[in-house]
Amino acid sequence: xxxxxxxxxxxxxxxxxxxxxxxxxxxxxxxxxxxxxxxxxxxxxxxxxxxxxxxxxxxxxxxxxxxxxxxxxxxxxxxxxxxxxxxxxxxxxxxxxxxxxxxxxxxxxxxxxxxxxxxxxxxxxxxxxxxxxxxxxxxxxxxxxxxxxxxxxxxxxxxxxxxxxxxxxxxxxxxxxxxxxxxxxxxxxxxxxxxxxxxxxxxxxxxxxxxxxxxxxxxxxxxxxxxxxxxxxxxxxxxxxxxxxxxxxxxxxxxxxxxxxxxxxxxxxxxxxxxxxxxxxxxxxxxxx
Ligand SMILES: C[C@@](CO)(OP(=O)(O)O)[C@H](O)COP(=O)(O)OP(=O)(O)OC[C@H]1O[C@@H](n2ccc(N)nc2=O)[C@H](O)[C@@H]1O
Ligand SMILES: Nc1ncnc2c1ncn2[C@@H]1O[C@H](COP(=O)(O)OP(=O)(O)O)[C@@H](O)[C@H]1O
Numbered sequence: 001x002x003x004x005x006x007x008x009x010x011x012x013x014x015x016x017x018x019x020x021x022x023x024x025x026x027x028x029x030x031x032x033x034x035x036x037x038x039x040x041x042x043x044x045x046x047x048x049x050x051x052x053x054x055x056x057x058x059x060x061x062x063x064x065x066x067x068x069x070x071x072x073x074x075x076x077x078x079x080x081x082x083x084x085x086x087x088x089x090x091x092x093x094x095x096x097x098x099x100x101x102x103x104x105x106x107x108x109x110x111x112x113x114x115x116x117x118x119x120x121x122x123x124x125x126x127x128x129x130x131x132x133x134x135x136x137x138x139x140x141x142x143x144x145x146x147x148x149x150x151x152x153x154x155x156x157x158x159x160x161x162x163x164x165x166x167x168x169x170x171x172x173x174x175x176x177x178x179x180x181x182x183x184x185x186x187x188x189x190x191x192x193x194x195x196x197x198x199x200x201x202x203x204x205x206x207x208x209x210x211x212x213x214x215x216x217x218x219x220x221x222x223x224x225x226x227x228x229x230x231x232x233x234x235x236x237x238x239x240x241x242x243x244x245x246x247x248x249x250x251x252x253x254x255x256x257x258x259x260x261x262x263x264x265x266x267x268x269x270x271x272x273x274x275x276x277x278x279x280x281x282x283x284x285x286x287x288x289x
Pocket of ligand 1: 154
């Protein structure tokens with residue numbers, strides 16, 4: 001197959017805001033958020049074979065391959081479709097783990113979308129998103145690949161195109177567990193739902209930010225630093241923060257002066273995921289053959 005070794009993008013996301021509006025009986029939190037997709041992320045390559053084994057050749061520190069969301073996504077698709085194909089997977093990891101920018105969920109979504117194409121399973125995007133939700137609340141938005149308002153636990157999506165802003169995304173050098181923040185007794189859980197048409201960056205917030213700043217001084221210090229220069233906020237349950245910059249120059253300049261122990265990248269907000277753009281290109285090329 002000609003397309004096997006192409007690099008499949010696995011982009012990061014930001015939560016431009018994150019409101020927690022309630023809690024379901026199963027403990028999962030109901031939220032409202034604006035998922036902003038970025039043009040920056042990891043990449044994955046897939047070598048397809050006709051054995052049914054799934055092999056991930058790139059190891060992640062602290063994550064057993066059996067627990068890696070990439071392997072779990074590939075197995076889930078195998079079981080859902082009954083395909084007799086397998087693959088060898090290469091991951092080029094750039095996104096920090098436990099950083100609130102959705103790296104693991106995005107890797108799972110890219111695996112589902114790419115293998116559905118390469119194995120020729122023929123599942124719809126909705127079906128892939130439904131499978132993805134079993135792996136994590138953040139997976140469906142990456143499968144659909146559109147910057148979107150989200151409600152429910154993050155699976156009810158309304159496309160919400162935004163201006164293509166420049167973001168500086170900074171990680172203070174620590175990982176934060178999503179489950180730990182959601183299980184914390186001090187997390188506010190009663191924000192009144194907003195109507196999407198009332199959304200404005202300045203009248204929204206990240207409901208996890210105060211708790212994370214109180215429990216992780218590295219995040220608080222970095223946020224304080226960024227706010228001196230640009231509107232800034234935490235993404236997801238942390239640990240990364242983003243600053244909305246006026247232009248690429250300002251973002252690069254701030255990146256070069258980050259406080260010690262912090263690392264980051266400059267990215268542009270996109271309305272369609274680089275993953276979906278790649279899939280569209282492949283499908284168009286297939287139609288021409
Ligand atoms: C809140 C967000 C915003 O993007 O945080 P980040 O993980 O990106 O920081 C996400 O929706 C997270 O999604 P994801 O990272 O896929 O979480 P999951 O693996 O589904 O859940 C991890 C744990 O977080 C808790 N959890 C997660 C999502 C949710 N809506 N309510 C919850 O209570 C549950 O305890 C769950 O066991
Ligand atoms: N392919 C993967 N990439 C990143 N993390 C993964 C992956 N597979 C499993 N994980 C686990 O998921 C956790 C959350 O990862 P990640 O999605 O990067 O962070 P967040 O949910 O904060 O955005 C990691 O700490 C790691 O234990």
